[in-house]
Amino acid sequence: FSGIYTADPDTLSMRATMPQFLEFEAQYGSVIRGLKAASTKNGGTEAVRYSMFVAPKNGIGSLVDALLDELKRHKNISLETEKRVSQLGFLEPEKQWRVKLADGSVREADAVVLCLPAYGAARLLKETDSQLSDLLSSITYASSAVINFIFERKRVLHPLDGFGFVVPAELGKHVLAGSFSSVKFKGRAPEHLTVLRAFVGGALFPEIMELSDAKIRDLAFEELSFYLSITSPARGLPYREALVTRWVDSMPQYKVGHRNTVREIEKRVAGLKGAFICGAAYEGVGIPDCIRSANQAADAVNRCLNTALS
Ligand SMILES: Cc1cc2nc3c(=O)[nH]c(=O)nc-3n(C[C@H](O)[C@H](O)[C@H](O)COP(=O)(O)OP(=O)(O)OC[C@H]3O[C@@H](n4cnc5c(N)ncnc54)[C@H](O)[C@@H]3O)c2cc1C
Known part of the structure; x- marks a missing residue:
């Protein structure tokens, strides 16, 4: 189990990684009994074991390629890939984010989504909110x-x-x-x-x-x-x-206390106008979790921009 998370099992948070195991223990008095009950409900172990694994025929990169192809079809979307953000700051008077790229150029934005690893987000937010930056850095x-x-x-x-x-x-x-x-x-x-x-x-x-x-x-x-x-x-x-x-x-590494750290991070991010976070650092490392997290961030950006316009 810790192998899946490449983690130290002594510090791994059960609540953040396998909450259903805690439910099994609470409901059936034993994780093994709970797993057996769930497997019976799902029609036996074989169905559970083999339907869990799917992958695109041409590799996982085709998910990103498909997303890019879809976005490129929309004329009003301007895409810039392969560019690193080196600095991020909030311009109080304009209520805009200033995004500085590694090539020295600057973009201004009503909203930003930080979908990079937590340590990268910590670096970019250090000047804007040092407490948030420390919380993000605590996710190793x-x-x-x-x-x-x-x-x-x-x-x-x-x-x-x-x-x-x-x-x-x-x-x-x-x-x-x-x-x-x-x-x-x-x-x-x-x-x-x-x-x-x-x-x-x-x-x-x-x-x-x-x-x-x-x-x-x-x-x-x-x-x-x-x-x-x-x-x-x-x-x-x-x-x-x-x-x-x-x-x-x-x-x-989702260590014990991870969910509380994430709640604190979310509270502080909510205090930053037009800033959103998503990705593997917070609510699940699996690709489906990351997609869900990205969808939630996209919805939040939409709501934020629509409110600003209305
Ligand atoms: C070895 C391994 C095997 C795995 N196997 C599976 C599996 O079988 N099934 C599964 O569901 N999950 C698996 N995972 C987990 C899953 O792949 C990851 O959790 C997920 O891809 C993370 O997605 P993300 O978008 O949060 O982060 P990332 O994919 O890391 O994306 C972050 C992006 O931010 C960019 N970035 C960083 N800094 C900056 C910056 N300053 N400016 C601009 N961009 C920046 C990076 O270049 C990167 O493209 C595996 C993970 C690993 C490491």
Whole structure:
């Protein structure tokens, strides 16, 4: 469970990450009993397990591409991507936000949505509201690396009859979790190959990020091959391909008290005219949570601008 959040289980907030587990405990006196009851209600475990995972055929980036394509169809929308905001300030007399970009140019805006990581929002809001900035900075982040391996299917002796595994933190292993990508998602590999993904790093093992890609790959392979009984050929590499991707400061850590921090942040943001926040730092790290959070921010901007016009 902490593997999913790349977190330290001793500090992870159950209320902020898995509130339904608290409800199960309250309602059934046990999380396991609650899970069993929920699974029966949903028509058995298989239906629950496999309907949970969906991904766009051409990768998750196609969500952003689709959004961009849609926005570009509207002539009255002006888009500027790949530009960093270096400073943000509120101009009291004009009641406008001044957005300074890294290239030195400036935009003025009636409303701004801060949808960057909390530490980035903290930096941009430091001068406008230092208390809000401190609250945002208190949400810490963990780094991780993902290693995608392509193996010949026959070399993996494990039946891969699931969607992956999570490694209990107390084992002190490098791999936090593994995912059977080509089992989980159709069309990722031909029959004779399999794509397996390992996650390393996280809040408990930040030092692994200091290692070279080759070292990270080798550590991940060693543990994966142990869990999944992966055999090596007499000569040559045991995998067809291995790709290490680093995700630095990418996973917000929902520690105990997170929900209170978020409530405080929301209160202070509400005090800033025309400023809104959204993203993984606050109400859920999953992509559906981020989309919901962005929709809420967009609705709030709409209401704010409509009120200003009326
Ligand atoms: C390794 C890993 C695996 C994951 N797997 C899954 C999964 O399987 N399913 C799932 O649902 N979720 C998964 N997640 C979680 C999910 O992907 C993230 O929580 C989500 O993408 C975060 O979206 P976001 O828009 O809040 O932040 P981001 O995607 O981080 O977007 C923030 C944006 O702000 C930009 N930015 C930062 N600073 C500035 C600045 N000064 N000016 C302008 N722009 C700036 C950044 O460039 C970035 O584009 C995973 C996360 C990680 C790290």
